[in-house]
Every structure is written in C-alpha cells, then in structure tokens.
Amino acid sequence: GENVEQHPSTLSVQEGDSAVIKCTYSDSASNYFPWYKQELGKRPQLIIDIRSNVGEKKDQRIAVTLNKTAKHFSLHITETQPEDSAVYFCAARLYTNAGKSTFGDGTTLTVKP
Amino acid sequence: DTAVSQTPKYLVTQMGNDKSIKCEQNLGHDTMYWYKQDSKKFLKIMFSYNNKELIINETVPNRFSPKSPDKAHLNLHINSLELGDSAVYFCASSQGRGPLGYTFGSGTRLTVV
Numbered sequence: 288g289e290n291v292e293q294h295p296s297t298l299s300v301q302e303g304d305s306a307v308i309k310c311t312y313s314d315s316a317s318n319y320f321p322w323y324k325q326e327l328g329k330r331p332q333l334i335i336d337i338r339s340n341v342g343e344k345k346d347q348r349i350a351v352t353l354n355k356t357a358k359h360f361s362l363h364i365t366e367t368q369p370e371d372s373a374v375y376f377c378a379a380r381l382y383t384n385a386g387k388s389t390f391g392d393g394t395t396l397t398v399k400p
Numbered sequence: 401d402t403a404v405s406q407t408p409k410y411l412v413t414q415m416g417n418d419k420s421i422k423c424e425q426n427l428g429h430d431t432m433y434w435y436k437q438d439s440k441k442f443l444k445i446m447f448s449y450n451n452k453e454l455i456i457n458e459t460v461p462n463r464f465s466p467k468s469p470d471k472a473h474l475n476l477h478i479n480s481l482e483l484g485d486s487a488v489y490f491c492a493s494s495q496g497r498g499p500l501g502y503t504f505g506s507g508t509r510l511t512v513v
Contacts, residue, residue, distance in 0.1 A: 321501035323501070323502075325441075330490065330504040330506050330507055331443070332504070333501035376443060378501075387433065387445045387448055388501075390444075392440075392441075392442050393441045393442065393443075395441075
C-alpha cells in the first residue's frame with residue numbers, strides 16, 4: 288500500500304520568512320496530492336491540492352510543487368504570519384478509485400511574531 | 401448548514417462501556433470515512449464507505465463497528481471501550497472518484513477513564 292513520509296515534524300520560523308514542508312510517497316500510481324491545515328482543537332481543512340499532471344500550483348501565499356519522477360511534493364508558504372501556525376498534513380491518493388488518502392505524520396509549524 | 405456534522409463533540413466514558421458516534425454530510429458526496437487521530441496527531445484511516453458499501457476496513461479491532469444507513473450518514477459504534485481507544489475520531493466525506501479532498505467533521509474527542 289501507499290506510504291507517505293513527511294518532513295520536518297516541527298518547523299519554527301520568524302514572521303515574514305518562508306516555510307517549506309516536504310513529503311515523499313511510495314506508490315507511483317497515486318495521482319492526487321492534497322494538503323490540510325489543522326489549527327489547534329479544530330478539524331483538518333483542505334488548503335491546496337495538486338494533480339499528477341501538474342508540476343506546480345499557487346494560491347496567494349501558498350504553493351505546492353510535485354516531482355513525479357522522484358515521487359515527492361512540497362508545500363511552500365511565503366511571508367508567513369502567526370495565523371499560519373498549525374499542523375500541516377500532506378496526503379496521497381489514487382483518485383480513480385473510491386479509495387483512501389494516506390496521510391503523512393504532520394508538521395507542526397510555529398510562526399514567531 | 402454545516403457540511404459534515406458529527407455528534408457528540410465530547411465523550412467521556414468508563415472502560416467497558418459501549419458508545420456511538422454519529423456523522424452526517426449534506427454535500428452529496430458518495431464516500432464517507434472514519435479516521436482516528438491519536439495524541440501524536442497522526443491521522444489513521446479506520447473505515448470507508450462508498451454508497452453505503454464498506455470498501456476499506458483497516459486493521460481495527462472487532463469492537464469497532466461502522467454502519468452506513470445511507471450515503472449521507474456514517475455511524476461508529478464501539479463496544480467494550482478500552483483506555484487505548486481514547487483519541488479524536490474524525491468523520492470525513494469526499495467524492496470517491498475524482499480529484500477532491502476530504503471535508504472533515506469537527507471531531508469527537510473520546511476519553512475513556
């Protein structure tokens with residue numbers, strides 16, 4: 288089955304700096320890669336996603352890149368703000384099946400004012 | 401007009417008791433999931449139903465029994481609760497086929513004492 292590894296497990300940055308979280312996946316058939324943000328005590332929420340036929344996708348201060356050959360994808364947050372502090376999860380799935388998403392173990396991002 | 405609603409939000413119970421968690425989605429999604437989030441924040445899938453049919457049943461003890469009366473509802477019944485069952489349980493829904501992420505419920509924090 289799919290295995291997703293996520294690094295780092297914790298990340299601390301100064302407000303205004305950039306943050307990068309990296310994930311690798313094992314199943315080359317996976318073709319959909321969402322990212323979720325979970326604030327303390329709340330539910331995970333989808334913040335951005337990318338399909339395998341796209342190399343990069345941006346949405347304001349966040350972007351995701353995908354390298355299919357190397358089987359890794361990354362989340363980039365620019366101009367970080369204190370409200371970006373949360374746990375971020377990457378995931379991988381095959382979207383042609385009614386199957387599951389396999390999640391990474393999460394990255395706790397702390398943005399210091 | 402909550403998209404995925406989950407009840408109860410908190411559940412404190414004694415070892416050996418039986419309890420249920422209910423989930424309902426109004427998004428018209430055809431697939432629903434139960435995920436367990438432990439104290440380390442890891443998200444692990446337990447079950448998945450597609451159009452009321454069980455399609456994923458991870459290695460979960462038989463004490464956990466899901467039930468989907470229709471594609472908008474997915475309940476979780478737990479028998480003979482143990483201390484190790486303490487966790488946050490998230491319901492989620494998505495379109496089983498298609499590049500769509502999950503919409504999570506608000507979670508049920510189960511504490512077994």
